[in-house]
Amino acid sequence: xxxxxxxxxxxxxxxxxxxxxxxxSVMIISLGKNIYDRIxxxxxxxxxxxxxxxxxxxxxxxxxxxxxxxxxxxxxVDAVLINELFDxxxxxxxxxxxxxxIYEMFTDADTAFELSDGMKVVDADxxxxxxxxxxxxxxxxxxxxxxxxxxxxxxxxAAGHE
Amino acid sequence: MNRRTNVSVGMGGTLIITxxxxxxxxxxxxxxxxxxxxxxxxSNKAQEITTDYYSIHGRAEEKLAEISDVLYDTDVxxxxxxxxxxxxxxxxxxxxxxxxxxxYEVSGEKNQKITVALNLFFTDRANYEIRxxxxxxxxxxxxxxxxxxxxxxxx
Amino acid sequence: MNKVALNSKVSLVEIILSVLIFATAGIIMLxxxxxxxxxxxxxxxxxxxxxxxxxxFEVIKSLKSTVEMHEFLDESYEEKEPGNIYTKYxxxxxxxxxxRDYSVTIVIDQENTRSGDLVKINISxxxxxxxxxxxxxxxxxxxxxxxxxxxYGGSHE
Numbered sequence: 001x002x003x004x005x006x007x008x009x010x011x012x013x014x015x016x017x018x019x020x021x022x023x024x025s026v027m028i029i030s031l032g033k034n035i036y037d038r039i040x041x042x043x044x045x046x047x048x049x050x051x052x053x054x055x056x057x058x059x060x061x062x063x064x065x066x067x068x069x070x071x072x073x074x075x076x077v078d079a080v081l082i083n084e085l086f087d088x089x090x091x092x093x094x095x096x097x098x099x100x101x102i103y104e105m106f107t108d109a110d111t112a113f114e115l116s117d118g119m120k121v122v123d124a125d126x127x128x129x130x131x132x133x134x135x136x137x138x139x140x141x142x143x144x145x146x147x148x149x150x151x152x153x154x155x156x157x158a159a160g161h162e
Numbered sequence: 163m164n165r166r167t168n169v170s171v172g173m174g175g176t177l178i179i180t181x182x183x184x185x186x187x188x189x190x191x192x193x194x195x196x197x198x199x200x201x202x203x204x205s206n207k208a209q210e211i212t213t214d215y216y217s218i219h220g221r222a223e224e225k226l227a228e229i230s231d232v233l234y235d236t237d238v239x240x241x242x243x244x245x246x247x248x249x250x251x252x253x254x255x256x257x258x259x260x261x262x263x264x265x266y267e268v269s270g271e272k273n274q275k276i277t278v279a280l281n282l283f284f285t286d287r288a289n290y291e292i293r294x295x296x297x298x299x300x301x302x303x304x305x306x307x308x309x310x311x312x313x314x315x316x317x
Numbered sequence: 318m319n320k321v322a323l324n325s326k327v328s329l330v331e332i333i334l335s336v337l338i339f340a341t342a343g344i345i346m347l348x349x350x351x352x353x354x355x356x357x358x359x360x361x362x363x364x365x366x367x368x369x370x371x372x373x374f375e376v377i378k379s380l381k382s383t384v385e386m387h388e389f390l391d392e393s394y395e396e397k398e399p400g401n402i403y404t405k406y407x408x409x410x411x412x413x414x415x416x417r418d419y420s421v422t423i424v425i426d427q428e429n430t431r432s433g434d435l436v437k438i439n440i441s442x443x444x445x446x447x448x449x450x451x452x453x454x455x456x457x458x459x460x461x462x463x464x465x466x467x468x469y470g471g472s473h474e
Contacts, residue, residue: 017332021176025183032190035350039194039357043201046357050364054208057371061215061297065279136379148365151372153379155295180335184342191346194353202356205363212367213461216374220437220464227435227466234432234469 045144051122052102052141053150056080059095060137060152069154071131075115078129083109094118097127102141211272215297218270222278222295225266228252229280233288245288264290273300351450359448359458362419365411366442366459369421373440374461382467383427383434390423401425419444419458433468 063069063082070081079096090109095102096118103118126142135154140147229252236245246259255266262282269275279294373393380386394403395413403423408416419442426437441460 018176021179021332021335025179029183029186029190032187032346032350035354036190036194036197039198039353042357042361043197046201046361046364047204050205050208050367053368054212058297064296065294133379136376148368149372150368151375153375155292155378174331176331176335177338180339184339184346187346188342191349191353195349195356198353198356198360202360202363205360205367209363209367209459212371216461216463220462223464223466224435227430227433230432230466230468231430 041144045146048123048143049141049146049148052124052127052143053139053148055102055121056095056139057150057152059093060154063093064154064156066156068156071129071137077115080129095121097124100125102127211274214270214272215274215276218268218274218276222266222268222276225252225254225268226278226280229255229264229290233282233290236288238287240288242284245282263293269300274298275300348450355448355450359451362411362442362444362458366419366421369407369411370440370442370459370461373421373423374438374463377438377465380467383436386425386436386465386467390425394423401427417445430466433466436465436467438463438465 059082060069060080063084068083070083072079072081074081074094074096077096077098079094082093082095084091084093092107092109092111094105094107096105096115097103098115098118101123102121103115104121105113105118107113124141124143125145126140126147128138128140128142130138130140132138132151136151137154138149138151140149229249232248232252233245236248242262246257249255249257249264255264257264264280264282265278267275267277274297276297277294278292280290281293283289283291376389377386380389390403391397394405396404398404401424403425405413405421406417407419407421408414409418411419421440421442424439426439428435428437439460439462442458443456444458445456447456
């Protein structure tokens with residue numbers, strides 16, 4: 001009788017130990033997975049903020065010529081308009097925020113188009129364009145509740161000014 | 163008559179669980195590190211390009227200061243030809259005497275350059291106006307021409 | 318009568334062995350996770366610092382004179398040291414506040430030319446404490462050196 005009880009007692013404790021080991025193992029794997037998830041999320045946020053602001057910075061720096069860059073409104077949203085001349089033909093590049101992403105549209109001058117016609121550049125939760133002065137603009141990109149600002153200045157005359 | 167039964171509960175089971183857990187965590191650890199490291203490399207790359215841009219911007223400003231000094235030293239009664247001759251002594255600038263334009267380029271190490279275009283105008287003294295200060299690539303990528311056979315339909 | 322004896326000695330040894338293996342591997346993995354986490358933080362810091370430094374320089378680029386530049390620096394930066402060294406501080410989320418986890422320093426070196434001021438500007442961002450788990454590398458996160466020319470009588474644009 002005692003042997004039987006002793007057997008049950010030891011067996012239960014060993015089983016309990018195994019159960020604890022399995023539960024702890026699952027918890028530790030979950031922890032590792034959460035750490036990886038967080039790092040991945042941070043990387044995505046960092047990538048989208050960096051790419052969106054670097055993209056707009058490069059576009060503006062490449063277009064710093066007389067009357068080339070303009071901040072205007074497009075179908076109710078703020079947009080950067082870059083006027084270009086190729087082979088005596090006028091073209092326009094529109095950069096705007098629409099449907100959770102920054103879009104770019106390259107088109108003939110004064111051609112009407114829908115916001116959805118543009119090419120998606122990078123995802124973003126929000127993208128704001130603000131004119132601080134005639135030659136200074138502030139761009140704000142927001143992703144995963146994290147926002148980053150970038151100021152850009154123009155040396156040439158901005159479009160639409162003396 | 164007396165039989166002794168040995169009961170071994172899940173022999174090796176713990177080791178298997180341990181190996182499985184260690185393997186999973188090792189995979190997560192390596193994935194986390196490679197993800198973070200690749201992002202750091204991209205950030206470093208972006209930093210190098212931006213640093214290069216500001217370096218060539220600084221050199222472009224130095225050249226602008228040189229041009230400004232020459233224009234500042236000009237006399238009120240000095241002729242345009244004389245002013246243009248003084249400007250042509252500055253290294254690395256192109257002068258369009260007909261349209262009174264000056265252009266120069268400053269190149270960097272990351273395949274980027276800044277092209278500066280100035281308009282000259284004359285008030286009480288010679289002055290300049292910045293017409294362009296734009297960034298561009300030094301070398302553009304070359305795309306090979308591809309001849310694609312197009313299906314012309316069934317005869 | 319049957320006697321049933323649990324072979325618990327073998328099981329216990331096995332468990333102890335597993336714990337030892339797990340502890341050894343765990344130390345390595347913990348440092349791996351730590352390095353990964355702080356490497357990601359370093360990448361994020363580079364992006365944030367880059368945007369702040371670029372913005373400050375672009376604002377200076379848009380100004381018309383060294384007087385305006387010094388006004389802007391006096392307004393935006395918290396400390397000024399002799400030799401035209403301005404410093405401002407950020408917390409761990411890159412917001413200006415009371416914490417001093419990061420610092421952004423701008424050093425201005427003014428050179429008078431005949432027609433204006435050619436200003437050499439060096440802006441750098443640093444972390445106050447080194448990154449844990451990452452032994453190599455300085456505390457400097459980002460740095461830009463450039464110049465800005467302020468002609469007398471304002472810029473001609």
